Amino acid sequence: MSLLQMHYTSAPPGPDGSGFRFTAVSPGVPHSVLREAEQLVGYEPPRDAPARPSEAELAAFPEMFGFARLSDGSGLLSRTVYTGADYSGRWGNFHAHAVLVPAGEPLPGDLPPIALWGAAEWTDRSPEAGTPAPLVRLTPRLPAGLGGELARFAAELGPRLAAVLADLRRVTEDPAAPQVVLAESDARRVAHWLLLASGALPRDAARGLTFTTYTRRPQHARQQVVGVRPEDARAVTGQPHRYAVHDRSDTRADAPATDDLWALTAAAVWAAGADALFRRAQDLPGAEPFAVGPLATLALAEGVPVPAAAYAPAAAWATGHHHALGEEELETFLRAVCAEGRPGALAPDALAALLTALRDTVPLAVTAPITARLVEAAVRDPSLAPPPLPPGALPEPYRGRLTDGLGEAVRAGLGTPGTPLPRTAGLLRIAATLGIDHDDLLPGLADRLCRRIVDGAGAATGAGAGAVPELLDVLDESAPLRIHLLDLLEARAADHPAAVAAALRTVPLPRDGLGHRPHLRMCAAAGTPAPPAGNRTPALHALLRASGGSHLVTPLLLRTAVSLLWQDRAPTAEEASQLLGESGAEVHRSAGTWDDLVSAAVDAPADDRAAPTLAKQLLKYGRDAVGRAAYHDLALLAHVHTLEHADTDPSAPHGNLVERARSLSSQARPAAQERAAQALARLLLRADRPPRELQALAYSNDPTLIDAYAEAARSPVLTDFLTVPSRLADCYLAWNMHQGAGPVWNLTRRTLLEEVLRPAARKMPDDQLRLAAEHVGRYGAAHRDLFEEWARPAGGVKQLLRRFGGRRQDRTREPRWGDVEPPRDGGR
Numbered sequence: 019m020s021l022l023q024m025h026y027t028s029a030p031p032g033p034d035g036s037g038f039r040f041t042a043v044s045p046g047v048p049h050s051v052l053r054e055a056e057q058l059v060g061y062e063p064p065r066d067a068p069a070r071p072s073e074a075e076l077a078a079f080p081e082m083f084g085f086a087r088l089s090d091g092s093g094l095l096s097r098t099v100y101t102g103a104d105y106s107g108r109w110g111n112f113h114a115h116a117v118l119v120p121a122g123e124p125l126p127g128d129l130p131p132i133a134l135w136g137a138a139e140w141t142d143r144s145p146e147a148g149t150p151a152p153l154v155r156l157t158p159r160l161p162a163g164l165g166g167e168l169a170r171f172a173a174e175l176g177p178r179l180a181a182v183l184a185d186l187r188r189v190t191e192d193p194a195a196p197q198v199v200l201a202e203s204d205a206r207r208v209a210h211w212l213l214l215a216s217g218a219l220p221r222d223a224a225r226g227l228t229f230t231t232y233t234r235r236p237q238h239a240r241q242q243v244v245g246v247r248p249e250d251a252r253a254v255t256g257q258p259h260r261y262a263v264h265d266r267s268d269t270r271a272d273a274p275a276t277d278d279l280w281a282l283t284a285a286a287v288w289a290a291g292a293d294a295l296f297r298r299a300q301d302l303p304g305a306e307p308f309a310v311g312p313l314a315t316l317a318l319a320e321g322v323p324v325p326a327a328a329y330a331p332a333a334a335w336a337t338g339h340h341h342a343l344g345e346e347e348l349e350t351f352l353r354a355v356c357a358e359g360r361p362g363a364l365a366p367d368a369l370a371a372l373l374t375a376l377r378d379t380v381p382l383a384v385t386a387p388i389t390a391r392l393v394e395a396a397v398r399d400p401s402l403a404p405p406p407l408p409p410g411a412l413p414e415p416y417r418g419r420l421t422d423g424l425g426e427a428v429r430a431g432l433g434t435p436g437t438p439l440p441r442t443a444g445l446l447r448i449a450a451t452l453g454i455d456h457d458d459l460l461p462g463l464a465d466r467l468c469r470r471i472v473d474g475a476g477a478a479t480g481a482g483a484g485a486v487p488e489l490l491d492v493l494d495e496s497a498p499l500r501i502h503l504l505d506l507l508e509a510r511a512a513d514h515p516a517a518v519a520a521a522l523r524t525v526p527l528p529r530d531g532l533g534h535r536p537h538l539r540m541c542a543a544a545g546t547p548a549p550p551a552g553n554r555t556p557a558l559h560a561l562l563r564a565s566g567g568s569h570l571v572t573p574l575l576l577r578t579a580v581s582l583l584w585q586d587r588a589p590t591a592e593e594a595s596q597l598l599g600e601s602g603a604e605v606h607r608s609a610g611t612w613d614d615l616v617s618a619a620v621d622a623p624a625d626d627r628a629a630p631t632l633a634k635q636l637l638k639y640g641r642d643a644v645g646r647a648a649y650h651d652l653a654l655l656a657h658v659h660t661l662e663h664a665d666t667d668p669s670a671p672h673g674n675l676v677e678r679a680r681s682l683s684s685q686a687r688p689a690a691q692e693r694a695a696q697a698l699a700r701l702l703l704r705a706d707r708p709p710r711e712l713q714a715l716a717y718s719n720d721p722t723l724i725d726a727y728a729e730a731a732r733s734p735v736l737t738d739f740l741t742v743p744s745r746l747a748d749c750y751l752a753w754n755m756h757q758g759a760g761p762v763w764n765l766t767r768r769t770l771l772e773e774v775l776r777p778a779a780r781k782m783p784d785d786q787l788r789l790a791a792e793h794v795g796r797y798g799a800a801h802r803d804l805f806e807e808w809a810r811p812a813g814g815v816k817q818l819l820r821r822f823g824g825r826r827q828d829r830t831r832e833p834r835w836g837d838v839e840p841p842r843d844g845g846r
Contacts, residue, residue, distance in 0.1 A: 020152035021117035021126075022047050025144040026059050027101070028111045041144040044152050047118060051088060058086050059114035061098045062234035064247055076102055080205035084230030085131035086241055091121030095131050097140045113142050117153055126155050130216040130224040133158050135209050135231075164213075169291035171210050178264060179214065179288060181274035183281035185262040186215050187308055189242040190223040196258065197236075198243045201251035201265035205232040208245030215243075217293045218284035220300060220307040236261070280308045282325045287313065290322040303339050311335025318354040319347045326362030329355050333364055337375040349384045356391035366395040366402050373405055382410045390416040393448055396441075397424045397431070404444030407451040421452040428452070432459045435466055439488035446495035457498065464502030467492065472510055472521045486525050504535055511537035515578045516585040519544040536565035537578045544582045554583045555596050569601065573609035576601060580611045591628035594618035595635060603639035612643055620651040624693050630659035650685040654694045657682055661697040664708060675701070676714035676723065683722070695726030703730055705748050712752060716759035716767075728766045731774055740778035743786050747793035749775055750805060771808075779809050 022044040029041050038060070040052055061082055068075050079100035086094045096116035119125060125134065137156045161167075172179055188195040200208045208231040216224040229243035236244045236254050248268070254261040264274065276282065287295055299305055299313040314332035317324045324332070333355055340348055355364045355372075364372065373388045382389075389411045396404035405411075412420065431437050431445045442463070449456045467489065493500050504527075511518040519541040532539050543564035550557045561579040562569055569576040580589070580597075589597065594615040598606065606612045619636060622629035633655030636644060644652055657678055664675070679698050683691040702712050715723055730736065731749075739745045753767040753775065779787060787809060795802030 020154055021095075021119065021156070022152050023150040024052065024055060024114075024116045024118070025141075025150070026056065026098075026114040026116070027144060042148050042150050044150050046152075048090075051090070051092070051094075051118060054088050055094050055096070055116055058084070058094060058240070059096050059098050059116055061100060061112035061114070063100055064234070065249060067100075071100075071102065076100065080232040080247070082205070082230060082232040083132075083135050083209065084228075084241060086228050086230075087226075093119035093121075093131075095119060095125070095134065097135075099142055101142065113144070115140050115142075117156070124225060127158075128221075128225070129156075129158065130221075130227070132209065132212040132216045132224075132227075132229065133160075135213075136160050160213075165293070166291070168210055168213055168217075168293070169288065171207070172214055172285065172288035172291075175266075175285075175289075177273045177275060177285075178266065180278070180281045180285035181276045182211060182264050183215060183218055183284050184276040184278035185264075186219065186227070186243065187223075187278060187281060188262075190219065190227060196260055196262045197239070197241070197254075199236050199251060199254055199261050199263040200243065200245050201248045201263065201267060202245060203247055203267065205245055208232065211245075212243065214288055217296050218288065223307065279310050279325065279327050279331070280313075283310055283314050283317065283328045286324050287317050287322055290317075290320075292317065292320055292322050295320065295322075302342050304335060309335070312339075315343070315351055319343065319351040321350070321354070324362070329362035329364055330368065333368060333372050337372055340376060340380060345381065345384050348380065349387065352385060353387040356388050358391065358394070366392055366399070369395075370403075370405060377406075382408065383413050386411065386413055386416050390420055393420055393451075394424065396444055397427045397448065400431070400438075400441055403440055404448055407447050412451055417452060421454060424448070424452065425454045428454050429456055429459065432456055432463060439485060439492055443488070443491040443495050446492065446499065450495065460496065460499050460502050464499055464506055467499075467503050468506040468510060471507070471525050472514070472517050489525055500531070504532060504538065507541075508535040508538045511535075511541045512574060512578060515541050515544075515581045519582055534566065536567040536572070536575055540565045540575070540578050540582060549583055549586060553593055553596075554589070555593055555600075558583055558597070569609070570605060573605045576605060576609040577611050580609075580614055584614065588614055588617045588621060591618050591622045591626045591632045595628055595632040598632070598635055598639065603636075603643065607640065607643050612640065616644060616648050616652070619655060620648050620687070620690065624689065624696070630655045630662060630697075634659045650682060651687055651690040654679070654682040654686040654690040658694050658697040661694070661701045664701060673708070673710075674714075675708060675711050676718055679723065680718060680720055691722060692726070695723050696730060698723060699727040699730035702727060703736055703749075705745060713756055713759075716756035716763040719760035719762050721762055724762050724766050728770060731770050737774065737778065740775065741782065741786075743782070743789035744793050746775065746778060746782065747790045747805075750779075750790070750794060750808070751797065751801070754804075776808075780811065 023042070024040055024044070024047060025042040026038065026040050028038045040056070043052065059082075063079060067079060071079070082096075082098040084096055086096075088094055094116055096114055098112055098114040101111045101113050125131065134156045136159050138159050139153055139156050175182075182198065182200070185196070185198045189198055200211050202208050202211075212227075212229055212231070216227070219227065227243065228241040229245070230239060230241050231245040233239050233244060233246060234250055236246045236250060248265055251263055251265050255263050255265075265271070284296070287293065295313060295316045299309075299316050302312040302316075305312040309331075310328050311331040312335050314324045314328035315336050318329070318332055332351070336343070336348070336351060343351065352372075354360070356369050357363050369388050369392055373385055373392065376385050376388075389405055389407070392402075392405040393407070393412070396402040428445050428449050431441065432449065437445070446456075448454070471489070493503065507518060507527075515537065518538065522542050522544075523546070527538075527542060532542060540561045543561060558579050561582060562575060565575050565579075567575055569579070584593075588594075597611075598615055603612070606615060615632070616636060619629050619632040622632075633652040637649075637652055637656050641649075657675075661675060661679070676698065679694050683694055686694075698715070701707055702715055715727060718724075736749075740749065750771075753771050755767075757764060757767075779790070782790065791802050791805050791809070794805040
């Protein structure tokens with residue numbers, strides 16, 4: 019690149035005239051540029067400048083160094099110095115040296131214009147040749163030690179620097195923003211301001227910033243930044259819509275303030291002398307112009323105290339671009355953002371989000387500062403959740419410091435009954451990681467968890483559906499706690515299996531982790547709360563297999579299985595009979611299920627045909643274990659078995675069936691009495707009824723037994739049998755016997771004859787009725803005669819003769835039933 023040169027000064031009279039003019043110009047500079055440049059390079063000395071300065075005074079005149087953008091888009095970089103008082107002009111003579119920067123082209127070295135302040139190529143006089151060649155370079159030559167001087171200057175500026183940087187940001191982003199006016203008694207300080215700004219501003223903004231370090235008339239200046247002496251700033255003061263004036267000499271004015279976070283952060287970086295961070299921050303990924311995050315991140319990693327509000331954007335940037343930092347640098351940054359008590363340090367929720375973003379991509383030792391801070395915060399504040407603590411998450415010295423500082427607080431949290439489940443899980447994790455002794459607290463914690471699981475299963479305050487993951491998280495954190503809890507649940511399962519089974523349906527414990535805890539294993543295997551339909555003994559066998567033990571060795575397992583399967587009712591008589599037969603009475607007595615078997619018998623429905631058999635088994639195998647209250651019911655039920663199997667059971671007692679029923683019924687419950695009465699009635703209504711038992715019934719005059727007999731006689735089963743001639747004859751004979759037994763029997767038999775037997779006889783066909791008469795006649799002709807007379811139809815003698823074949827009824831007297839009885843009943 020070549021930069022066309024221009025020299026402007028006051029020349030003595032000659033062929034080209036006299037006065038101020040361009041005395042030396044590189045070939046190719048357009049006249050329009052010269053006319054426009056002439057308005058920018060003119061110099062007016064300060065108001066208090068001496069009229070005839072000495073050499074020493076001349077060096078103190080302000081240097082006007084500036085960069086302006088011309089109307090054609092090119093840039094004019096110029097330096098104007100005062101050269102003394104002579105004939106040349108009203109304010110003396112000056113010399114301006116300028117270079118033309120083509121539009122769209124950067125300066126050599128891609129430097130910002132202010133960086134060429136003090137460049138070696140600037141001259142104070144025009145070249146003698148008159149036509150200077152274009153410059154191929156401009157060599158920056160800032161004063162030695164300027165870096166340290168700038169840092170000290172920035173520190174002296176305090177909040178003013180942030181305010182100026184904020185205004186400079188506005189003028190680079192908005193063409194209509196107010197011009198920035200810097201009032202300094204020394205123009206070099208204005209250059210220092212600009213050097214600070216160019217170091218902080220993004221590259222493009224710094225390269226395009228127009229400025230002048232000195233002018234007497236700021237209201238006429240076209241540049242974005244205008245340097246003036248304090249007395250000249252008055253011309254633009256009080257016009258904030260046009261000028262942002264910064265005058266350090268005005269001690270009456272308050273220091274300007276800004277809320278521009280980028281400006282505040284950049285000012286803090288300059289004040290710390292860490293200006294090298296600006297360029298590095300701009301080269302980081304995600305570093306948009308004026309982005310706070312990258313700069314604040316590097317500053318915090320270097321120990322620079324940035325504004326409190328810059329911590330959050332720094333963390334946000336680091337979350338997505340942490341790979342751009344070295345591990346040591348990242349760890350230093352993390353220590354800074356989580357330093358407790360430091361203004362701006364991240365809150366625990368923000369730290370947790372940052373830790374989550376860094377997890378699995380950054381070594382645990384690097385994120386240890388955040389982990390330690392979150393652990394400490396979670397222990398101190400019950401509302402905070404502790405972070406994950408994989409192995410290595412807390413290396414020394416973090417681990418030792420936390421162990422010493424948090425031990426008592428962790429133990430207190432674990433020992434408090436009201437500690438929420440998520441916090442309990444976190445405290446267990448912290449205690450295990452830090453090596454805090456808490457074994458003595460585990461039994462109490464396990465007891466609380468056990469009660470929470472069992473007593474509160476499904477409740478809003480207990481281990482409901484929403485609390486299940488939280489509870490399982492607690493158990494995952496401590497193997498010793500799981501052992502304590504499972505042992506307690508095993509004990510509860512032995513005493514209250516239904517409650518434990520219901521709880522395990524809500525809190526499903528892994529069955530393969532239950533160990534040798536047979537009661538708990540059965541509760542876990544119990545499945546849905548609805549018991550299986552039908553016979554449940556196969557399900558009982560499955561539960562006992564799931565227990566992993568033997569109920570013959572450990573009878574209490576049988577009690578647990580029975581409680582799980584028959585919690586809604588007692589076993590049926592059939593099920594109880596099977597259980598008794600499989601395990602024996604002794605096992606049931608040891609298991610405490612004996613009473614369940616007894617209840618199955620005595621509480622069985624009246625139509626349960628297995629109940630009498632079960633009663634007989636119970637009395638056979640465990641008569642001594644049957645309570646007095648249930649014994650009479652069982653004995654009566656066993657007698658029912660005898661009545662129902664009188665002709666098939668060789669071991670059944672014969673004789674005195676009615677009397678035994680009456681005797682046993684006297685102390686049995688009504689249900690058993692009714693069942694025995696019905697069984698006895700059915701037996702006595704059979705054609706092959708035991709001898710003398712009907713007579714015993716008739717003479718017992720027992721209303722219960724006789725009423726049951728009458729009810730059974732009216733049943734559809736018997737009335738169906740009455741269509742058989744032999745059965746009709748049998749009932750006729752039976753209900754005409756024992757007429758003198760007593761009023762109850764007499765009333766009953768007469769009622770049965772009239773209301774049950776006579777309608778059946780009248781419906782019977784004639785041939786069948788004659789057969790019935792023949793059956794009656796086997797016990798004597800008189801019986802037949804009486805039967806025929808009893809069966810006389812409504813039509814009278816003719817109809818009777820027709821039905822019985824015209825037999826002649828020739829009797830000298832009517833036989834009486836009390837005189838003749840069928841041999842079956844022993845009446846003769």
